[in-house]
Amino acid sequence: MTQRERVAYERIRDWLSSRCGIHYPEHKRDLLLQRLTRVQRAFTYSDLDELAHNLVANPVNEVELAVISAASTNHTYFFRESEILGRFRDDILPNLVNRDEIRIWSAACSTGDEVFTIAMMIAEALGESALKRTTILGTDISAPVIERAETGVFAERQIQQVPAHIRQKYLTPAGLGQYAVSDRIRECCTFRRMNLKSYPYPFKKPFQIVFCRNVLYYFDRADQIATLDAIHDVTEAGGWLVTSVTESIRDLPSPWQHVANGVYRKRTS
Numbered sequence: 681m682t683q684r685e686r687v688a689y690e691r692i693r694d695w696l697s698s699r700c701g702i703h704y705p706e707h708k709r710d711l712l713l714q715r716l717t718r719v720q721r722a723f724t725y726s727d728l729d730e731l732a733h734n735l736v737a738n739p740v741n742e743v744e745l746a747v748i749s750a751a752s753t754n755h756t757y758f759f760r761e762s763e764i765l766g767r768f769r770d771d772i773l774p775n776l777v778n779r780d781e782i783r784i785w786s787a788a789c790s791t792g793d794e795v796f797t798i799a800m801m802i803a804e805a806l807g808e809s810a811l812k813r814t815t816i817l818g819t820d821i822s823a824p825v826i827e828r829a830e831t832g833v834f835a836e837r838q839i840q841q842v843p844a845h846i847r848q849k850y851l852t853p854a855g856l857g858q859y860a861v862s863d864r865i866r867e868c869c870t871f872r873r874m875n876l877k878s879y880p881y882p883f884k885k886p887f888q889i890v891f892c893r894n895v896l897y898y899f900d901r902a903d904q905i906a907t908l909d910a911i912h913d914v915t916e917a918g919g920w921l922v923t924s925v926t927e928s929i930r931d932l933p934s935p936w937q938h939v940a941n942g943v944y945r946k947r948t949s
């Protein structure tokens with residue numbers, strides 16, 4: 681790498697960290713370089729320096745979106761992490777049986793697999809009629825994944841973990857190894873592009889449950905703490921935060937009370 685390329689790389693890496701909270705440590709330099717080179721070629725820029733210029737010095741919105749989506753890892757699938765989902769079904773959902781409105785946020789939802797999984801689990805646990813009083817919002821910083829989520833169509837590999845009886849009810853073949861989520865599941869799910877680093881969050885009504893899985897580990901410690909605080913602010917008293925089993929937020933100073941592995945609760949008073 682030339683000195684000029686190194687400087688450009690570092691400008692882009694720092695921009696990703698300060699603007700999006702996406703933190704690339706030194707040992708992931710080759711991965712980020714590979715991803716940035718793809719964006720540079722797509723925009724026919726001569727080198728990384730030109731890309732950095734159109735991102736940092738003279739920002740072009742399309743370039744910003746392309747870099748964000750190239751740098752973020754969107755891996756996700758239906759019914760990911762059965763241990764956590766089991767706690768959601770058995771320990772959290774029963775508390776919402778009598779609520780007139782169920783409001784859930786999947787922060788960093790990628791292509792929406794988590795959002796539709798939650799809707800299917802609600803239909804199974806509380807009955808399909810519960811979907812009528814349920815709103816599940818999925819947000820992500822990357823525009824292409826939000827567009828894909830809105831289609832409600834998924835490849836076979838994304839739905840492999842869906843139990844057979846649930847698959848039969850809510851997924852129908854849509855040609856060429858693709859499956860479409862049924863309308864009754866989709867109707868309670870909405871998707872928006874949103875940067876988790878834009879505090880405070882713009883919601884008028886609080887959520888009872890927020891899923892924030894497999895994203896915090898891209899953030900540095902300060903952003904993790906700020907994000908946990910901001911989610912806390914938009915969760916109702918006594919509401920829940922669900923993280924991934926592999927992400928421990930217990931070592932971070934945060935107002936969340938630890939309930940079980942991957943499950944946290946906001947104090948009631």
Ligand SMILES: C[S@@+](CC[C@H](N)C(=O)[O-])C[C@H]1O[C@@H](n2cnc3c(N)ncnc32)[C@H](O)[C@@H]1O
Pocket residue numbers: 700701702752753754755756757760787788789790791794819820821822825874875876877892893894895898
């Ligand atoms: C690995 S996926 C996790 C998807 C899903 N929550 C799950 O656990 O399967 C991480 C997602 O976080 C999104 N992301 C990264 N930084 C973000 C930010 N600052 N704001 C919102 N979403 C972000 C990425 O675009 C990506 O889709």
